[in-house]
Amino acid sequence: MDHSISSRSLSRSPSPSISPFNSKRMILNPVFHKFNFDSRNFEIKPLVSRQNRPVVVAVRSSNQKVHNDGFVLEDVPHLTNFLPDLPSYPNPLKKSQAYAVVKQTFVSPEDAVAQNIVIQKDSPRGVHFRRAGPREKVYFKSDEVRACIVTCGGLCPGINTVIREIVCGLSYMYGVDEILGIEGGYRGFYSKNTLTLSPKVVNDIHKRGGTILRTSRGGHDTNKIVDNIEDRGINQVYIIGGDGTQKGAALIYKEVEKRGLQVAVAGIPKTIDNDIAVIDKSFGFDTAVEEAQRAINAAHVEVESVENGVGIVKLMGRYSGFISMYATLASRDVDCCLIPESPFYLEGPGGLFEFIERQLKENGHMVIVVAEGAGQEFVAQSMPAVDEKDASGNRLLLDIGLWLTQKIKDHFTKVQKMTINMKYIDPTYMIRAIPSNGSDNIYCTLLAHSAVHGAMAGFTGFTVGPVNSRHAYIPIARVTETQKTVKLTDRMWARLLASTNQPSFLNCSEVLHHQEKAGRKTTEVINSERTTST
Ligand SMILES: Nc1ncnc2c1ncn2[C@@H]1O[C@H](COP(=O)(O)OP(=O)(O)O)[C@@H](O)[C@H]1O
Ligand SMILES: O=P(O)(O)OC[C@H]1O[C@](O)(COP(=O)(O)O)[C@@H](O)[C@@H]1O
Ligand SMILES: [Mg+2]
DSSP states (O other), X not given: OTTTTSHHHHHHSSSOOOOTTSOOEEEOOSSOEEEEETTEEEEEOOOBOTTOOBOEEEOOOTTOOOOOSSEEEEOOOBGGGTOTXXXXXXXXXXXXSTTTTOSOOSOOTTOEEESOOOOOTTSOOEEEEEEOSOOSEXXXXXXXXXXXXXXXXXXXXXXXXXXXXXHHIIIIIHOOOOEEEETTSTTHHHHSOEEEEOHHHHTTGGGSSSOTTOOOSSOOOHHHHHHHHHHHTOOEEEEEEOHHHHHHHHHHHHHHHHHTOOOEEEEEEOOTTOOBSSSSOOTTHHHHHHHHHHHHHHHHHHHHTSTTEEEEEEEOOSSOOHHHHHHHHHHSOOSEEEOTTSOOOOSSTTSHHHHHHHHHHHHSEEEEEEETTTTHHHHHHTSOOOXXXXXXXXXXXXXXXXXXXXXXXXXXXXXXXXXXXEEEEOOGGGGTSSOOOHHHHHHHHHHHHHHHHHHHTTBOSEEEEEETTXXXXXXXXXXXXXXXXXXXXXXXHHHHHHHHOOXXXXXXXXXXXXXXXXXXXXXXXHHHHHHHOO
């Protein structure tokens, strides 16, 4: 049986059925379980830890801590959790010419991906996720699949590639030919038209930025969306979007389960900010970092050609400074990188002005990269209180780039009486409104195919993504409960400080203290600055 280690298998036993969002955990006895599916006996081998400890299958709620020293599987739901009599069929990939020579076409039901791969000899095996990939059995007949794809939230390079590869994956691997594109994000389910998608329609779309399905913020109405899914007879829903979108996907999945519909809900995580928890990296991030090099390069060329040139490049990153950090490290032309996670100050010893003065004396020019979410509390103090949010409820950011440019200009011309040449470059949308590069295209393909294999195999309420380079099915709540931020105590940030030689603005104990609540603090600052400003 393919999903032998899942909570679903457990729910077939006399044990109570397990919902993916409750907090039950069960220990499998290290004996073989036999179930009869489709007149075939499948032998289910329980997983045991290397130390021969019983496996713990953890079905986690957002506040649960896994604290077992054995093997822990954080599993995703399966349609048979709530539709126990659902029939299964042989995977059509068995007959695929392309896969004929593959040594192991199907992922072993026991394969799991470890969240932590750096461990010590006696450390616990820790949390694992189900490995993504094709299964021997599928829970949909190809000609009965009616799939839909929706894209929500901000843009990101590679969305069109993901759309293309879901369509081509469904069509070429599984023979599915009913695929709908929902136009304009979540609200498109109930207020917009649909597009009929086929390999022919999507053939060239990966060469274009944006999303052919268009996107939107706001408009998530679970009941209306699921009503529409039912009305259209959709049974596979592919949802491409960031943290907000994935929260919406979890609600759709819950409603589908409540109504007992045979609908697989698969999330594909998207964000330019790379702040989605658990997964290694979000698609399009590398492309954006590459594109940011062009802006940084332009700033560098400009400022090295004038007297006392100071270039400021503002890059995206609402709560996390990954784009800025990686663009800085990649470029080597950046003298200072300011991110939301690392507080900074302008005046006095160890401050930004002192650093700029030193750089100008030594080099005659400098380049600063600033993430859009950095220093929001400063900008808020200099502006009247406003309370603007986007349609999804995300607070709109104040322009740190313009604020910083003005502050530096004022300080050096008025206080220091120096001639200074400021060049402010804001390539915000330019780094995300482009097609994905080659490696992101391949990454998007793997994400899309993993999602298709997962849905066909009957998994639902999951997000796909690489964990330590292996693609996995991750419970949606796991990727939405926290946001990934730059850790000031990690070696990557130290590498950045060493490469720019910028001040760290915090002493050692301040860093540790700040880091403890860094992610939460950044979110709090951004979400509260409008109301606290005077
Ligand atoms: N907590 C939530 N619950 C349900 N839907 C949400 C939630 N947060 C956002 N959404 C919906 O997800 C979509 C995209 O969210 P948004 O925050 O704009 O972008 P992203 O998904 O990229 O983070 C919007 O349609 C929004 O209504
Ligand atoms: O102007 P828009 O389209 O709302 O997008 C701006 C925001 O979108 C982002 O690019 C990413 O946000 P999401 O991943 O939530 O879509 C942020 O960096 C930025 O603040
Ligand atoms: Mg978001």
